[in-house]
Amino acid sequence: MSQPVWITGIGLVTSLGEGLEANRPVLAGGAPVLEEAGFAPFPVHPLPPLNLDTQIPKKGDQRQMEPWQRLGTYAAGLAIESAAARGLVADMHLVVAAGGGERDIGLDEAIAAELARLPPEEAGPKLNERLASGLRPTLFLAQLSNLLAGNISIVHGVTGSSRTFMGEESAAADAVRIAAARLAEGRGGIALAGGAYVAGRWDMLLLYAASGVLHRGPWARLAERGEAGLVMGGAACFLVLETEAHARARGATGLAKLAGIVTNASRRHGADSAAASAAALAARLPLRPGAAVISGMSGAGAARAAEEEFLAGLPGHGPVVHTAETLGHSVEAAFPTNLALAAASVQAGAPQALVTGFGVWRGEALALVEPI
Amino acid sequence: MRDHLGRPIVAVTGIGLVTPLGFGVAESWAGLLAGRSGISRITRFPTEHLRTTIAGQVTLPEEVGRDPLTSPDRVERMAALAAEEAVAASGIGAKANFPGPLFLGMPPVEVEWPHRIAFARQGNGEAPGSYKALIAAATGQQALFESCLFGGVGERLAERFGTRGAPISLTTACATGASSIQLGVEAIQRGEAEAALCIGAEGSVQPEALIRFSLLSALSARNDDPTKASRPFEKARDGFVMSEGAAALVLESLESARARGAKVLGLILGAGEKADSFHRTRSNPDGGAIIGAMRAAIADAGLEPGQIDYVNAHGTGTPENDKMETFGMRAVFGEHPNPLGPPISSNKSMIGHTLSAAGAVEAAFSLLTIRDQRLPPTINHEVPDPAIPLDVVPNVARDAKVERVLSNSFGFGGQNVCLVLGAAP
Numbered sequence: 001m002s003q004p005v006w007i008t009g010i011g012l013v014t015s016l017g018e019g020l021e022a023n024r025p026v027l028a029g030g031a032p033v034l035e036e037a038g039f040a041p042f043p044v045h046p047l048p049p050l051n052l053d054t055q056i057p058k059k060g061d062q063r064q065m066e067p068w069q070r071l072g073t074y075a076a077g078l079a080i081e082s083a084a085a086r087g088l089v090a091d092m093h094l095v096v097a098a099g100g101g102e103r104d105i106g107l108d109e110a111i112a113a114e115l116a117r118l119p120p121e122e123a124g125p126k127l128n129e130r131l132a133s134g135l136r137p138t139l140f141l142a143q144l145s146n147l148l149a150g151n152i153s154i155v156h157g158v159t160g161s162s163r164t165f166m167g168e169e170s171a172a173a174d175a176v177r178i179a180a181a182r183l184a185e186g187r188g189g190i191a192l193a194g195g196a197y198v199a200g201r202w203d204m205l206l207l208y209a210a211s212g213v214l215h216r217g218p219w220a221r222l223a224e225r226g227e228a229g230l231v232m233g234g235a236a237c238f239l240v241l242e243t244e245a246h247a248r249a250r251g252a253t254g255l256a257k258l259a260g261i262v263t264n265a266s267r268r269h270g271a272d273s274a275a276a277s278a279a280a281l282a283a284r285l286p287l288r289p290g291a292a293v294i295s296g297m298s299g300a301g302a303a304r305a306a307e308e309e310f311l312a313g314l315p316g317h318g319p320v321v322h323t324a325e326t327l328g329h330s331v332e333a334a335f336p337t338n339l340a341l342a343a344a345s346v347q348a349g350a351p352q353a354l355v356t357g358f359g360v361w362r363g364e365a366l367a368l369v370e371p372i
Numbered sequence: 373m374r375d376h377l378g379r380p381i382v383a384v385t386g387i388g389l390v391t392p393l394g395f396g397v398a399e400s401w402a403g404l405l406a407g408r409s410g411i412s413r414i415t416r417f418p419t420e421h422l423r424t425t426i427a428g429q430v431t432l433p434e435e436v437g438r439d440p441l442t443s444p445d446r447v448e449r450m451a452a453l454a455a456e457e458a459v460a461a462s463g464i465g466a467k468a469n470f471p472g473p474l475f476l477g478m479p480p481v482e483v484e485w486p487h488r489i490a491f492a493r494q495g496n497g498e499a500p501g502s503y504k505a506l507i508a509a510a511t512g513q514q515a516l517f518e519s520c521l522f523g524g525v526g527e528r529l530a531e532r533f534g535t536r537g538a539p540i541s542l543t544t545a546c547a548t549g550a551s552s553i554q555l556g557v558e559a560i561q562r563g564e565a566e567a568a569l570c571i572g573a574e575g576s577v578q579p580e581a582l583i584r585f586s587l588l589s590a591l592s593a594r595n596d597d598p599t600k601a602s603r604p605f606e607k608a609r610d611g612f613v614m615s616e617g618a619a620a621l622v623l624e625s626l627e628s629a630r631a632r633g634a635k636v637l638g639l640i641l642g643a644g645e646k647a648d649s650f651h652r653t654r655s656n657p658d659g660g661a662i663i664g665a666m667r668a669a670i671a672d673a674g675l676e677p678g679q680i681d682y683v684n685a686h687g688t689g690t691p692e693n694d695k696m697e698t699f700g701m702r703a704v705f706g707e708h709p710n711p712l713g714p715p716i717s718s719n720k721s722m723i724g725h726t727l728s729a730a731g732a733v734e735a736a737f738s739l740l741t742i743r744d745q746r747l748p749p750t751i752n753h754e755v756p757d758p759a760i761p762l763d764v765v766p767n768v769a770r771d772a773k774v775e776r777v778l779s780n781s782f783g784f785g786g787q788n789v790c791l792v793l794g795a796a797p
Contacts (some may be wrong), residue, residue: 109503116489116500117500140587150545150784171522206510207517264538
């Protein structure tokens with residue numbers, strides 16, 4: 001049993017703005033929107049102001065979240081609205097690719113400064129005292145990874161099922177892959193999948209700085225960055241996926257067809273390389289010559305080299321767009337965002353669009369999008 | 373070897389366990405049947421200023437007499453121990469060559485306080501303790517990066533066991549372990565894989581995680597006698613007890629298990645889920661989502677509620693969960709041959725709430741319940757709660773005829789997953 005799966009709704013927010021129209025310039029290598037001072041020496045692509053009330057009408061709900069959950073919940077609402085699927089949420093299946101929510105940066109810094117001056121035997125009890133009195137209970141929920149999905153259920157009523165994948169770029173590709181596979185085999189007719197990433201966050205910059213691959217200093221084009229070429233970008237993208245039969249039965253317009261999505265994780269050493277992994281994945285897709293390539297190249301050196309090697313071995317592909325050049329790298333939001341841009345690409349006339357995802361550290365994913 | 377919906381039947385051929393009751397299936401299960409509590413006073417870190425000072429703790433051999441590992445390292449280590457036991461028991465594949473995907477239920481992980489404090493002590497010219505100073509000290513620490521990435525634990529386990537494809541790490545709060553099994557079941561039913569390695573692992577007994585749960589008023593504060601603190605379904609229950617551990621199941625299509633002559637330990641007959649849209653930490657008072665998940669699992673197994681012989685409870689010991697679970701039990705099993713419904717007991721009364729591991733740990737215990745035809749008890753059942761008219765197998769294990777078990781997992785954030793497990797055919 002395998003039914004065709006369509007993308008019938010897109011909820012997209014990037015530094016360029018909200019919605020697919022605002023983001024079409026990405027396909028032409030449009031200029032980036034940057035914030036270079038706030039998180040120096042790391043440039044980031046900031047998020048636009050969101051009119052949260054339009055998608056998260058209750059202020060109480062907004063207060064229960066921090067920016068990451070608000071962003072994702074907002075984009076999920078845009079996707080449902082775009083698919084005209086508000087009435088279908090009770091049976092809609094949900095797969096979210098999640099990072100973690102925001103920490104209390106001020107509290108972290110104050111505690112770290114205080115504890116750094118104490119002998120180890122005093123630091124432990126002091127940590128307890130400061131956390132127990134300083135942490136806000138609601139912040140725990142705002143930080144929990146699965147509570148982005150929880151908030152999407154609460155705010156938008158999506159309750160068919162709810163799963164949250166963790167694992168950076170791979171988590172997002174597998175979220176879409178499994179959501180689509182379940183539809184294709186007849187487990188439900190409609191699903192929502194995607195992720196969100198806030199780039200301007202010291203806690204996430206701490207994690208990525210540890211990798212040594214964050215780009216420092218003024219923003220530069222991908223080709224001009226060194227091995228440490230990763231620039232983070234804020235984005236969120238949720239896709240409404242639907243079986244063709246389900247969409248046709250309710251008269252919904254398909255934006256594009258998801259013709260295939262495949263994922264793998266090579267060990268990235270020796271013969272088990274990311275380039276070979278991606279080449280094997282490409283062989284499983286009904287790829288034809290001339291397919292536009294919507295590349296998720298993040299700027300991290302080793303992954304960039306692997307993707308270049310892969311594309312060099314891919315015969316007859318069409319033009320390549322590096323979306324992170326304009327938008328930055330948005331981790332769990334990157335692959336869904338590029339799927340949305342692939343839909344825009346086939347709408348604009350590309351015969352097929354191939355989405356690539358090479359995780360900064362691990363994970364290879366490809367998806368093929370076709371016009372309806 | 374297909375089920376009532378024409379899908380491949382899913383068998384369990386290997387089980388591995390790490391719990392506060394012991395390392396391995398034998399020790400954990402013997403402790404559970406004996407009604408032994410694995411809850412103790414926290415010794416891993418100082419407990420001054422904490423409202424709750426007890427937990428279920430698994431002390432790894434490499435931690436004895438040394439600083440404890442951070443959560444991601446503990447999660448990985450316990451997951452690996454459980455998976456080694458499960459894979460060895462199943463006899464599947466070859467060393468570092470497991471013929472299927474990995475589904476890993478685990479908690480979110482991040483840079484923890486021991487690292488933050490160490491970085492802050494280094495100074496580095498920036499204001500001490502500031503994120504800029506932490507970043508200056510952390511830059512280029514690849515091992516820390518790989519440890520704290522969400523995909524890091526899964527990648528290392530995938531390499532160690534040689535699982536196929538991208539490992540999938542997931543969280544659905546307290547239903548996480550059950551979700552990892554459900555994903556494995558679906559992959560086999562879909563024909564994507566002949567086998568799957570499904571793990572639930574938890575290692576979050578550390579100060580910040582404990583304080584966060586404490587601030588939600590979710591934890592028991594019965595610190596005086598730790599073994600008596602976890603009291604699911606009992607009148608004086610006052611919250612759950614945080615705990616840790618791991619469980620791994622090797623799933624295979626029954627057909628491939630039979631073809632290679634593997635011993636089948638049991639079947640996963642069905643899985644059901646339903647999300648709740650009511651509140652971040654509470655179920656809708658109408659019980660709709662938990663009732664829906666229980667019914668969906670039973671229907672997915674092609675069964676009627678009357679065919680369920682025993683329920684492995686979510687049974688956290690919070691006033692709210694146990695009330696709602698009782699409500700769900702009455703609704704789903706109102707017509708059951710037994711007027712109280714099937715017996716239901718909570719493993720958490722002994723091992724505490726192993727959070728991301730719980731759904732997998734309890735699925736493993738459900739299979740052992742069927743294997744030995746013996747129901748583990750709900751301990752600390754001193755004063756029954758008149759609002760809970762259930763047979764909770766109070767205090768002492770007992771023999772029973774058990775062919776089919778419903779295992780409940782209900783999560784914060786409204787993510788509810790139930791599994792139906794059955795005897796080997």
